[in-house]
Amino acid sequence: MKNEKLILGIDVGGTTIKFGVVNKNKILSEISLPTYAYENPKKVLSQVESGVKQIFSKYSNKDFLGIGIGFPGVVDPKTGIVTSAPNFANWKRVEVRKSLSKFNLPIFIDNDANCAALGELYFGRGMKLSNFVMVTLGTGVGGGIILDKKLFRGESGGAGEIGHITIDYSGPNCKCGKKGCVEAYAGNSYIKQRTINKLHEYPDSLILELINHDLDKIEPKVINDAAQKGDVLAIKILKETGFYIGIGLANIANILDIKHFIIGGGISQAGSVLLGAIENSIKEHGVKNIVKDVKVYSAKLKNRAGILGAASLVLSNLK
Numbered sequence: 371m372k373n374e375k376l377i378l379g380i381d382v383g384g385t386t387i388k389f390g391v392v393n394k395n396k397i398l399s400e401i402s403l404p405t406y407a408y409e410n411p412k413k414v415l416s417q418v419e420s421g422v423k424q425i426f427s428k429y430s431n432k433d434f435l436g437i438g439i440g441f442p443g444v445v446d447p448k449t450g451i452v453t454s455a456p457n458f459a460n461w462k463r464v465e466v467r468k469s470l471s472k473f474n475l476p477i478f479i480d481n482d483a484n485c486a487a488l489g490e491l492y493f494g495r496g497m498k499l500s501n502f503v504m505v506t507l508g509t510g511v512g513g514g515i516i517l518d519k520k521l522f523r524g525e526s527g528g529a530g531e532i533g534h535i536t537i538d539y540s541g542p543n544c545k546c547g548k549k550g551c552v553e554a555y556a557g558n559s560y561i562k563q564r565t566i567n568k569l570h571e572y573p574d575s576l577i578l579e580l581i582n583h584d585l586d587k588i589e590p591k592v593i594n595d596a597a598q599k600g601d602v603l604a605i606k607i608l609k610e611t612g613f614y615i616g617i618g619l620a621n622i623a624n625i626l627d628i629k630h631f632i633i634g635g636g637i638s639q640a641g642s643v644l645l646g647a648i649e650n651s652i653k654e655h656g657v658k659n660i661v662k663d664v665k666v667y668s669a670k671l672k673n674r675a676g677i678l679g680a681a682s683l684v685l686s687n688l689k
């Protein structure tokens with residue numbers, strides 16, 4: 371039985387690579403190694419290899435169905451090449467899959483947002499859904515589209531670039547080079563900047579207390595914590611962020627007639643304030659008949675999303 375076998379899920383992040391031995395929806399054991407993304411691709415690949423070796427020193431590779439790798443970059447799942455990775459030094463067309471071929475297992479690789487969508491489909495909030503869109507909020511805003519219980523990759527594997535849907539063609543600059551993308555409102559650094567810009571209007575905001583008046587320390591967790599304690603500015607920032615994200619998602623709903631959206635990543639843990647604002651905004655901006663019963667959920671996998679998402683890549687390819 372395929373399901374009895376183990377899967378090695380590898381979640382490559384900008385600072386840490388996590389390796390997890392997965393059986394069904396459980397992570398049996400887990401290790402982490404530094405990524406050294408600021409060095410060079412060779413160093414990163416040797417870290418990945420060294421983690422896999424450590425795992426296979428405790429388990430036999432015969433017990434494994436395959437290896438799944440989630441990577442924060444532009445990935446060609448057919449060739450196993452990571453074309454570009456914005457937070458990795460000197461990264462250009464790197465053959466990630468080939469570097470692990472010595473382990474004699476099927477290896478699948480995809481970008482981290484697609485893996486997150488598959489993780490929710492196989493193990494999380496999306497298990498009972500046929501069609502949904504997953505949005506991951508963080509430094510960037512990523513997305514994965516599930517149609518008929520399958521990941522929709524598009525012609526070149528690039529589908530789901532939700533962060534770069536234009537919601538205002540004369541809006542703020544996005545780091546992709548365009549203006550007014552969803553990410554230019556909902557990416558962590560942009561949320562931070564909007565918070566800083568408004569703090570002088572809210573000198574009593576709890577945010578200032580939580581960061582000890584050091585503006586560098588503003589991050590999603592601080593805004594979430596302040597909002598949960600009723601801080602007016604934090605709630606305002608979350609509602610605005612949800613409003614902007616919802617405009618982007620309304621466009622997706624209009625095109626695909628999608629009713630279910632799953633939101634993951636740091637700031638999504640804020641819960642109902644952000645999720646409610648996203649849902650209201652989709653309903654306000656989408657075609658009425660399509661969006662009237664739209665539902666926005668928080669992701670279920672949370673800190674297990676990376677490893678279980680990578681592992682589900684194997685299930686989706688081998689089933």
Ligand SMILES: [Zn+2]
Nearest residue numbers: 534544546551
């Ligand atoms: Zn953009």
